[in-house]
Amino acid sequence: MTKQPDLLKVDWSAIPAPEDDGAAAHLPGAVIPSVVLPATDGGSVTLSSLPGRTVLFVYPRTGVPGQISLVDDWDMIPGARGCTPQTCSFRDLFAELKAAGANAVFGLSTQSTAYQTEMATRLHLPFAVLSDESLELTHALNLPKMQVAGMTLLKRMALIIDDGRISHVFYPVFPPDRNAGDVLEWLKGNRR
Secondary structure (H helix, E strand, O other): OOEOOOOOOOOHHHOOOOOOOOOOOOOOOOEOOOOEEEEOOOOEEEHHHOOOEEEEEEOOOOOOOOOEOOOOOHHHOOOOOOHHHHHHHHHHOHHHHHHOOOOEEEEEEOOOHHHHHHHHHHOOOOOOEEEOOOOHHHHHHOOOEEEEOOEEEEOOEEEEEEOOEEEEEEOOOOOHHHHHHHHHHHHHHOOO
């Protein structure tokens, strides 16, 4: 099994880019269902009831430095590698995203809240990460997903949610560390 010494140093030219498989085409305009998601700040979030503009970035699963990869060929699964760089880019641009009109920013994966909390603490995230471990939101919205090592993982994307309705979708996302910058540029050009 392959160890992951540094989750942030990635040669994106050696990683296969995901292709647009159309799995997110139905999402623009969709109403967010009333699903309560546990959050790493100890609370819970119901995205459908949040007023204003919410940025939700979605990723398969973060790794832990020095631990063994989920599968040996993780980096060769299009769209799998890059969850930590994506998350760190949203962390680093958090203040700018808020200044550009995001009332809230959240990450989302199907990992457990306990797993996510370790990552959120280690990376010093200024926002909560939400768990859809039950796959309730995933199934209700028919979010793009992949099966790896017997687990259902979400494909990487970002959603702009305005008053409980998806107004814009970034999908596919590659390279992941540029996702927050792309979202920021969109927010600046689409102020409410």
